[in-house]
Structures are given as structure tokens and as C-alpha cells.
Amino acid sequence: MKKILIPTDFSTCAKSAENYAFHLAKKIKAELVFLHIIITPVDWAKLTKEQEDFFPETKKAIANAKEKLKILLNRAESEGIQARKLLVFNDGNEKIHKYVESEHIDLVVMGSHGQYGFKEHMLGSNTYSMIRRASVPIFVIKENNDKTAINKLVFATNFREETGESFRSAEALAETIGTKLQILFVNTPTYFMETNDIIVLGKAYLKKFGNYAYDINIIDAFKEERGIIQFAEKAKADGIAVITFGKSDLMQYFSPSITENLIAMTDLPVVSIRKLKK
Known part of the structure; x- marks a missing residue:
């Protein structure tokens, strides 16, 4: 991991992502x-x-943005982190995910209020757009986040063959950030399986796509999300990793x-982590 992209609108929400990115960059020696x-x-x-003088409010916003970006760069320098800025002028149709490719980004750290349809800040709509489109891992940091270390990362999976390449990507990420994945299967009424069948399926999946030995954790829940959160809280996890299938905005x-x-x-x-093709 060499480059971390941090889209920011300087909101309180974005500040949480910025702080998280600083800790991550120091740990893996990456450029911000x-x-x-x-x-x-x-x-x-x-x-x-x-x-430009005909648009005083825009000029003021640009000057303000430059100053805030300078503060972030100064902080990076003081903490011994390589960093640079991208200040983009746009008419409102700019898509953040295109900078992942053009800037050769390895992962993205973004803030989110976690509210669908949030429009007041840049991050509201763009965070969800990023996780549907970006080919690199996206760390989504909530405004109330108090986590910086990543000692326990829960990886929720259904052990399906089509997600194998994405699991390899998740495993490589975990190795880079210095954590071991905690493998979780959520057993729901809709797709109920007997425990022995889950273990057999999981062992075959991990043998084919994994490089390390893992325990297979199983939790029963009505919905996948509830099971993942319940297990993460019980395990006192520092984060949750999941594979995203990248539906269109309309489907989402x-x-x-x-x-x-x-x-x-x-x-x-x-x-x-986006579902990757074989």
C-alpha cells in the first residue's frame, strides 16, 4: 500500500476520516x-x-479550502508522513472514484454520516458512490468513530466461490495493516444451513483462497447486518470488512x-472490498 486517498469537505465527519487516515498512514508508511x-x-x-472577482463567494471558498489543505499538509509533515493535495474545481458532476485510477490509489479513507440521501456535504452521496464503483478497498469512518488501531477485523462472508478473489484481496489488506481476519458466517432463516455444512463449506473455501489458518465463527441472526454487528460487538472488533457487489445507483x-x-x-x-473478477 503506497497511496491513501482522503476525500474531504472539512466537515466534522470528514475530520474523523482524516484522523483515521493519519494513523493508518503512519502504520503502513503510506503517502496521503x-x-x-x-x-x-x-x-x-x-x-x-x-x-474571478465577479464571484467573490467562490473566491472566498477557494481561499478557505487552500488554507485548510495547507493545515493538513503541515500536520502530515510534522508527523513525518508524505502528503500532497488535490484541489478540484467542478460544476457538480465530479466523481471521486475516477481519481483512484488517475492517482494510482491503493485504498481510500472516507467519512460518512451513515444517512441515505444526505446532501449537505460532499461525502454524503459520494461515499456510497465510491463503495459501488471503486476497485480498491474503501475504509468508511463514521463521525462518532473512536477507533484508530485495527487489531481485530471481522470479515463477514458467505463462502461463495465467486467471492474468492475478493477474499484474497481482503487477506492481503489485513496482512498490510498488521491484523488477522476473524472469519464470520451469519446463518439466517432465509439461507439457513446446518453448522456442519457451514464448516465444511468454509474449510474448502479458505483452503482454496486463503494463505492462513482461520477459525470459522458462526452466528444465527434474522438479518446478515444484525449478526455481523452483534458478533463484532461481542468480539470487541476494531472494524468490519465485507465484500460489496457494486450494484447500480438505481438498484441500491x-x-x-x-x-x-x-x-x-x-x-x-x-x-x-469490491467483488473482483477471476
Whole structure:
């Protein structure tokens, strides 16, 4: 892991993600890339200095953003972390996930209020858009998060063959950040399985896709999200990792993913890992 992208709108929610990213960067010796997008009424890059004066509120917002980004860079320097900034001017259609590829990002740390349809801040809609589209792991940090260490990371899985490559990605991430995954299967009434069958399925899955020995934890719950949260709380976990299948925005509107439900239901950091193709 060499580069961590931190989209920020400087809100309290974003501050939690910034703080988390600083701790993570120090642990894995990564570079931080702070991204801030300013919505401008016109194509700002094409304006002359004189024309900029016609938009005093935008000029003030830009100056304010530059100052706050400078503070973040100064903090990084004082803590011995390599960092840089990306200040983007846009008309409102900018998508954060495109910077993952253009900047060669390895993982993203974002804030979230965990409320569907939240529009006041940049992060409200973009966090959910990122976990549906980005090909790299996304750490979603809630405003009330008090976790910085990642000693226990619960990985919830259904042991399906199609998620094997994503599990390998999760295992590699866990190795990088210095934690061992706690494997969890949530047994629900809808997809009920007997314990022995779950263990047999899990052992075959982990033998094929894993590099380490794991205990298979099983919990019964009416819904996957409830089971994951109950187990994470009992285990005193520092975060939850899940595979996201990347539905379209329209599909998510009618049927939010387990990942998005978890973000809304828990204050623990949630790590979203996109389902990868073989």
C-alpha cells in the first residue's frame, strides 16, 4: 500500500476520516493524498483574475479550502508522513472514484454520516458512490468513530466461490495493516444451513483462497447486518470488512447492499472490498 486517498469537505465527519487516515498512514508508511472538490458556477480554470472577482463567494471558498489543505499538509509533515493535495474545481458532476485510477490509489479513507440521501456535504452521496464503483478497498469512518488501531477485523462472508478473489484481496489488506481476519458466517432463516455444512463449506473455501489458518465463527441472526454487528460487538472488533457487489445507483435505491446498511447501523469502521473478477 503506497497511496491513501482522503476525500474531504472539512466537515466534522470528514475530520474523523482524516484522523483515521493519519494513523493508518503512519502504520503502513503510506503517502496521503487529500482531495477537495469545489463546486464552481463556471469553468473556473478559464477565468482571468479580473473575471474571478465577479464571484467573490467562490473566491472566498477557494481561499478557505487552500488554507485548510495547507493545515493538513503541515500536520502530515510534522508527523513525518508524505502528503500532497488535490484541489478540484467542478460544476457538480465530479466523481471521486475516477481519481483512484488517475492517482494510482491503493485504498481510500472516507467519512460518512451513515444517512441515505444526505446532501449537505460532499461525502454524503459520494461515499456510497465510491463503495459501488471503486476497485480498491474503501475504509468508511463514521463521525462518532473512536477507533484508530485495527487489531481485530471481522470479515463477514458467505463462502461463495465467486467471492474468492475478493477474499484474497481482503487477506492481503489485513496482512498490510498488521491484523488477522476473524472469519464470520451469519446463518439466517432465509439461507439457513446446518453448522456442519457451514464448516465444511468454509474449510474448502479458505483452503482454496486463503494463505492462513482461520477459525470459522458462526452466528444465527434474522438479518446478515444484525449478526455481523452483534458478533463484532461481542468480539470487541476494531472494524468490519465485507465484500460489496457494486450494484447500480438505481438498484441500491430499491435494495441497499449489506455494506451500506452496516454503515448506517454501526459506528465501527467499515471496510468495503469490491467483488473482483477471476
